[in-house]
Amino acid sequence: MSLKWIYKPEPDEEIVDRISSSIGFGTLESKILVLRDIDNYQKAREFFKPKLEDIHSPFLMADMQKAVERIASAIENGEKILVYGDYDVDGTTAVALMYLYLSKIVGKKYLDFYIPDRNLEGYGVSDEGINYAKENNFSLIIALDCGIKAIDKVDYANSLGIDFIICDHHLPGDELPKAVAVLDPKRNDCRYPYKELSGCGVGFKLCQGLNTIYKIPESELYDLTDLLAISIAADIVAMTGENRVLAKLGLKTLRKTRNLGLRLLIPQEKISTFDISNIVFEIAPKINAAGRISHGKAAVKLMISENLKQAHEIVSDILDLNDSRRELDANITISATNQVVETNQENNFSTIVYHPEWNKGVIGIVASRLTEVYYKPTLVFTDGNNGEMVASARSVSDFDVHEALDLCSEYFLKFGGHQAAAGLSMEKDKFEAFKIKFEKVVAERxxxxxxxxSISIDTTIEIEDLNREFFNFHRKLAPFGPHNMKPVLELKNxxxxxxxxxxxxxGGHLxxxxxxxxxxxxxECIGFKLGDYMEDFKTKSFDLAFTVEENHWKGNVTYYLNIRDVKFH
Incomplete structure (x- = not known):
């Protein structure tokens, strides 16, 4: 097979024994915990029994008091508020959450939302959005999951007498926009203890802050965490600390959600057992499809809808769009792969492809596909608006593609993202020079x-370790996500x-x-994409690298091994 197996260092036996005796788990389970830095009783308590009391005060976030006071002033004075957000899952769930919360306080006459058009406006705060606010007498914009680098746009809004509150979680630049408030835990001067919130998570903190004034019943506030759980899963933020608390609460809410749109989007036979992986692979692509192929406002309309007929119509449209997204993704991936071969990039340190007619909505997915095939930092370009080019970047392993792109930022019109993924725009005449510079930067770094x-193996186990006690322990490790991934285990011979x-x-799976x-x-073992190795499995012994998965059927839970890689003897 193709993966390099990397074994995590064996944890200190004394620490493993101590955690085992203090919380009553076996050696294998305790070893898995210590490998996650859960090495004492207090950490174990916080991990296995997270409480709402573990959520930090929203007022620890820089500018939170300013944000709450400005919104309260707008509500008191009858100002119109526009909730503005990105067109991806994190952005649309954030907009829906903020809209639903504010609608409990102000009438819809004073409230609206705005999602930019991916093709016409691109990512982030746009002139069109600000002009829409001006034309419709909105004096306050709350921007979610975007805005941290929108310095010129906020200046433009200020010149029109429109105030901005920014709720973002992306890395700020050297200068912050001149907004009334900039909520971003990644600000250097922000003392908020947890830095890994999703964009929707920052919006939820603002709702918490507002609720110190408006006293919406706490149960109604936490009803909104179904949207928050979707954002945490889809944006692939760290499943640690406050995110873990909110994700667990949000999943519990989601399984009994009263959100009409979500109930129609999630298969009813699955909803009671829905988990993070279901969101990532089944729900997020559908919500994203609206913004990728048509317009992200459809996703928000669905998540705030109170009309059954309207919600059914939106779900039907979204499912059709998702089918179109799959077809586009497949066709463009084939075209991009052919281009890599035709331009002799197989021996490069990076992969960069471009076609003027590729759909902007799926180039991020195509970039991910190419990294799976060639395993290199990858950029997929297509044409944007006004003669410029736009690109989505994806990375490999722990290579920081955002940092690498930042070293080439002299070529960009706009640029943002994080270690694993980024987006940018540039003028066409800069493309050739950028390709040379980026390849050089990647080669050096x-x-x-x-x-x-590669695949990281937590530990090697014996076949009899896979028992009821272990499966029960494994279930308690959820929800899974970055920094709390499912344990990858090895069985030998x-x-x-x-x-x-x-x-x-x-017949591609086994x-x-x-x-x-x-x-x-x-x-039971399932080997996805291992169909070609059927004869090897029949005739040879092997070592397995696998994760444990749950299978729910008619109220019963069974377990199987998801084969991540195999070594035949």
């Missing part, structure tokens, strides 16, 4: 371990017990069982 795909059969339309000699049980 990329390390050997970042040049090949296994053989198939019984048959091996292919699965899927093209299903087989391995045997536990002591318990006498057979454990």
């Amino acid at each position: 990329i390390k050997e371990h970042q040049k090949e795909p 296994q053989k198939v017990s019984g048959y091996v059969k292919t699965m899927g339309k093209d 299903k087989f069982y391995i045997h536990q000699p002591v318990s006498g049980r057979n454990i």
Whole structure:
């Protein structure tokens, strides 16, 4: 197979024994905890039994008091408020959350939302959005999941007498916009203890701050965490600290959600067991499809809808758009892959492709696909507006693509993002010079371990370790996400017990069982994209790298091993 197996260092046995005796877990379970830096009783308590009391005061965030006072003043004076957000899942859930909260306080006559058009306006705060606010007498804009670098745009709004409150979680530049308030835990001068909130999470903190004045019943405030859980999952932020508390609460809310749009979007037979991976693979792509192919405002309309007929119509449209997104994604990926070969980029340190007619809405997905194939920092360009080019960047392993692009920022009109993904725009005549510079920067900075795909193994186990106690422990580790991923475990020297059969339309996947000699049980294994190795599994022994997955059927929970990689003997 193609992955390099990297084993995590063995944790200190004394610490493992101590955590085992203090919380009553076995050695394997305690080892997994210590590898996550959960090495004492207090950390274990906070991890396994997060409480709402663990959520920090919103007023620890810089400018929170200013933001709350300005919104309160707008409400008191009957000003119109425009909730503005990005067109991706984090942005649209943030807008829906803020809109639903404010609508409990002010009439819809004084409230509206705005999502920029991806194709016509691009990412972030736009002149069109500000002009819309001016033409419709909005004197306050609350920007969510964008705005931290919108210095010129906020200046423009100020010149028109429109105030801005920014709720963002992206890295700020050297200068902050001259908004009434800039809420971003990544500000250098912000003492908020937790830095990894989603954009929707920052918006939720603002709602918490406002609720110290407006006293909406706490149950109604926390009803909005279903949207927050979706943003945390979809934006792939750290599943630690406050995010973990809010995600657990949000998943619990989501499974019983009263949000009409979400209930129609989530299959009812799955909703009671919905988890983070369901959001990432089943819900986020559908919500994103609106902004990628048509307009992100449809997603917000769905999430704030109180009209069953309207919600049904929006869901139907979104599902059609998602089908279109899949087709575009597949076709452009083929075209981009051909271009890599035709331009002899296989031996480069980076991958850069461009076509003027590729759809802007899917170039980020295509960039992700190319990193899977070539495993290099990747940029996919297409034409934007006004003769400029736009690109989505994706990275590999722990290579910081944002930092690499920042070293090339003299070529950009706009630029933003984080370590794993970024977006930018540039003038066409800068493209060739940028390609040379970016390839040079990557070549100088990329390390050997970042040049090949790898899998990090938590620990090696015995087949009999896969028992009810371990499966119960594994369930308690959820919700999973960055910095709290599912444990990747290794089983050595296994053989198939019984048959091996292919699965899927093209027989691309495998299903087989391995045997536990002591318990006498057979454990189900699923090997996605391993169909070509059917004969090897039948005839050879092997080592497995895998994660444990749950399967829910008619109220019963069973477990299977998701084979992440295999080494045949």
